[in-house]
Amino acid sequence: MKRRLLLVSNSTLHVGRYLQHCKQQIQDFFWKVRKRILFVPYVLHDRDTYTKTARDKFKTLGYEVDSVHETPDPVDAVRKAEGILIGGGNTFRLLKALYYNKLVTEIRKRVLEDGIPYMGSSAGTNVSTISINTTNDMPVVYTPTFAAIGLVPFNINPHNLDPDPSSKHMGETREQRIIQYHEEPDTPCVLGLREGSMLLVEGNNATLLGCTKARLFQRGTQTTGYEPGSDLSFLRTDAQ
Template sequence: MIYLLTLFLDNKVDILYCETTMGTRRLLLISNSTLHGSGYLEHCQDNIKSFLGSDVNRVLFIPYALTDRDGYAAIARKKFESLGYKVDSIHEQPNAVDAVNNAQAIFVGGGNTFRLLKTLYDQQIVSVIKKRVLEDGVPYIGSSAGTNVATKTINTTNDMPIVYPPTFDAIGLVPFNINPHYIDADANSKHMGETREKRIQEFHEEEICSTVLALREGCMLLVEDNKATLQGVTKARLFIKGQSPTEHDPGADLSHLLK
């Protein structure tokens, strides 16, 4: 706010430039919070730091995907503080809507996607987050369930439907679906449950569906306005209805998915 005021006193051109910058959609959608063999958010900590940069001082954490919100906030706080950011957990704030409206940056943690989405609706912050991110340019980081709810719908979550949300429509920060924790079929498995690929194909059998970007563990999607880039160390698999799935390396430009 002070920054804006300073610019206002400076000159008008700068204000307009600043407003454009502030309105840029900025997302970091991470497949998984913890990669096998490393600590919480360790595999993506450089990406987070690069994404948030030095303009952000405080991150609003949304721990609704787990029931132990205090414990979860402590874990997130420890990690983000090690990267130089203070954490305010939304459950510690007097008013969730105000907390989102005042946030410099938002991080939505993983856990159960159904519980998370239902709570976002219960707290009436789905549209508030959407406005803050798409109109005000507040950076959004999601991990696992926090990535699911950032997309068009939660139709491609892997989670168990332990509670009934009022809709599967999610925040809609991107116009497609993501499947986090994507896992390839194990040819040696004797288990007869559907493979992940089969499940996504079943989603595409339905009339109402959308493109699914499947992020393997270790993979994430960086969105800067209308540019989408794969980051991380693993490939993503893209499912477009009626087409064969395609593989995409880290660094790949997937901006066409944003149209």
């Protein structure tokens, strides 16, 4: 399998600028891209402003950014892309637009068969998985399905938070919500990426990067924690 993925939990870390906390990982990841990266800004309503943010950032890294929303033929843009970037925003809005523009199958083909690099952050990470069932976002729009691009055979919960023992909030924790998800049959494992963590996937190898730990939720078993640098290649089963 040719896939190369950089799946980031969050676009901005506390007191940092946009993608500043993963600048080095981005440079290492996209180094084979000749010059241009295709940006997918469907996560936000204001696509022009979001594109400018991404364009300005990647220019400092030596890349030009083309936005899929600025082209008359999104499918053709994906077919010609050297690399793909999908950032954070609303996951439901993103997935609906990907299906509407017929990009789900095309992105999957370019990444899994052609081997172009795919970077996702937050919502962009959510849609790289089996489904968006474990997103934290509100369903502001109706998606035709929860099935996502399927670049990896598990789900991810970006912005994963640990329970705060000092909090008086009585609502459900992220862990409780994921356990409820796993009460349904045939649900995949869920990798909880804390703020500042990211997963690098190269072929069938997967490594946890960043400055914070991740948690793996599996149906019927105890949650397991992993340190940055951990080999998570046991999650590598070929995407279905």
